[in-house]
Amino acid sequence: MSSNTDESEVIMLNENEIKNSSSKVKQYLAALTVSFGAFAVGTVLSWTSVALPYVTNNQQNSAQDFPTFKITHEEEALVGALLTVGALVSAIPSGCLADKVGRKKAILITMVPLLVNWGLISYVSNTWLLLLARFIAGMGVGGYCVVAPMYLAEIADASCRGTFGSFFQLFICAGILFTCLLGPITTWTSLSLILAVVPGIFICIFLFQPESPLYLIKKERISDAEVTLRYLRGPRYQVKKELMVLQKDIEDSCQKSRSLKDILTTKRYKKSLIAVLGVLLFQQFSGINALIFYTVPIFQASGSTLSPTLAAITVNIVQVLATYVSSLIVERAGRKLYLFISAAGMFLCLVTLATFFYVKSFNSEISQGLGLVPIISMVVFMASYSIGFGPIPWMLLGELFAPEIKAVATGVAILANWIFAFLVTFFFPILNLKLGTHVTFYVFSCFMLVALVFIRYVIPESKGKSLMEIQKMLEN
Incomplete structure (x- = not known):
């Protein structure tokens, strides 16, 4: 952690040395990548509007690629409600998980329930499995909504933090629209399998993004935090002052x-x-x-x-x-x-x-x-x-x-x-x-x-x- 020497060193840094010449390309890449998880969340949120008519009492389906069971209006309401219940269950534990294993790993973990959800829905055979799938999906949605905004705020400098924050909502809306457009031209099974690809793609591309520098500093991994800041801000950016300021602020907050x-x-x-x-x-x-x-x-x-x-x-x-x-x-x-x-x-x-x-x-x-x-x-x-x-x-x-x-x-x-x-x-x-x-x-x-x-x-x-x-x- 920082010492008195560190603090004086911060003060002594001249303006030319700490001049902000950061490149925002890597920051935008990281922000867009993590926000693609919100696209996966949007597909989960809007799935009910296009898929539930297949299992309501007023529509007949063939056995191929469609469920043969029907649900009541009360069960239909439960399908929507259990998503929020799953999100409620995972909200607080997800924040603690992000502090324990890191923002990046926690975000990746939230995609697992979404994959399980689509797997269950693709081959669902009764109402209880459908309800279980939506509850599990809610756990992933709730966890992602906790950790992703933390990650976005911590990788960005002040000049682009607002833009990055708006990506979260933009990708949710895009996921909702994607599902609405896909619904009329797919079957129950094909829709679920296509949507299952989305969190899979996210996991693959987000693996290559860095951990939050604030989390690394909190875990006293200072050299890793410096490497991450240099990656995010660009090779010409002088990260020394920012790193020292963050160290001191985290040290104060941890006390x-x-x-x-x-x-x-x-x-x-x-x-x-x-x-x-x-x-x-x-x-x-x-x-x-x-x-x-x-x-x-x-x-x-x-x-x-x-x-x-x-x-x-x-x-x-x-x-x-x-x-x-x-x-x-x-x-x-x-x-x-x-x-x-x-x-x-x-x-x-x-x-x-x-x-x-x-x-x-x-x-x-x-x-x-x-x-x-x-x-x-x-x-x-x-x-x-x-x-x-x-x-x-x-x-x-x-x-x-x-x-x-x-x-x-x-x-x-x-x-x-x-x-x-x-x-x-x-x-x-x-x-x-x-x-x-x-x-x-x-x-x-x-x-x-x-x-x-x-x-x-x-x-x-x-x-x-x-x-x-x-x-x-x-x-x-």
């Missing part, structure tokens, strides 16, 4: 307690946890997962003349394009501005959708022009979500937590995120049935109003700051 009690009682830890939990809550209670899972039923209920399947694909394409644009512009303005624009846009779209369904409850004969309102609202909603509440909560997850609490705090945050996701997806159809679709969308819009206040007064601005500068800001 501090890291219990959950300390996280809840220490000012900067508590502020970072509240900020992250808040954005994750509003991310889910925007209704995003409910709108994705129930896109086809929403368009069917709207009475729109556009094909529900085509409408769903259109919405997914818009989400991918908007997330890609977000990755290009995310570093041009602050995190808070994009979150504010995102929340405001989603609020307007949710109010529009709610009003549409309220009017429709009184007049079921809606003209074709008015019938386009749902798809326009959904498209704008997805665009608004994708520039703010889609990518930025995952960025904040990697940016706001101090190194000494990152594993535990990230696990807690992801655990909470999946609880929020479960509540929204579970209660959305119930609220629709009991109170009406318009009431449900009005409820979501109220959450977005509160989000605007939360963003203004609670979320810290982390753009352009190093991880340690963010901690000093939280302290003050």
Whole structure:
């Protein structure tokens, strides 16, 4: 670890020696590679929308390449719910695993449940095996969502950390779109086998990426950390100062307690946890997962003349394009501005959708022009979500937590995120049935109003700051 000599050496380094001449090519390569795992996660999330109709009671299948068993509506709900339950189970252990074996190994381990999931689904013979497969898939999804944002934040310098964070959401959206496009032209078995290739490819390409330099320093593997930094920053970059600063910061953080009690009682830890939990809550209670899972039923209920399947694909394409644009512009303005624009846009779209369904409850004969309102609202909603509440909560997850609490705090945050996701997806159809679709969308819009206040007064601005500068800001 660093000593007084190290600290004085840092101070003595002149500006020419430490001038940032880093190449970002290797950083982008590592970020894109690890984000390809999010593509695999996206295929798991969207699989139900294209595959479950084959095993519901209202569709007949031939024995070849399709399951011969059927599931009830209650079992169909369980197929979706067990994914979130599996994610809940793996959230906190995954953070601890990342601290024990390293970010890279932990990420690779999260792909194993996805491979098992696709293997079981490809040759599933009964409902229980299907439910088990989805639970196992959830464990992989939950674990990846814990460790990947940590890795992305720790390999990047401050100038490109925001862009890398947006890759996470971009690849999830791409995986969702890929599955939606593949579903209509494949069978149950061929779809599962094709999607099983995705985590296999990820394992092969991610094996060649380096471990997180922060993890290596925490394990006192200083020479390995220097090699990794030199690889990521380029051969002309002077890594000496960055390495010494990281050593000192990690040494300071390792001397501090890291219990959950300390996280809840220490000012900067508590502020970072509240900020992250808040954005994750509003991310889910925007209704995003409910709108994705129930896109086809929403368009069917709207009475729109556009094909529900085509409408769903259109919405997914818009989400991918908007997330890609977000990755290009995310570093041009602050995190808070994009979150504010995102929340405001989603609020307007949710109010529009709610009003549409309220009017429709009184007049079921809606003209074709008015019938386009749902798809326009959904498209704008997805665009608004994708520039703010889609990518930025995952960025904040990697940016706001101090190194000494990152594993535990990230696990807690992801655990909470999946609880929020479960509540929204579970209660959305119930609220629709009991109170009406318009009431449900009005409820979501109220959450977005509160989000605007939360963003203004609670979320810290982390753009352009190093991880340690963010901690000093939280302290003050």
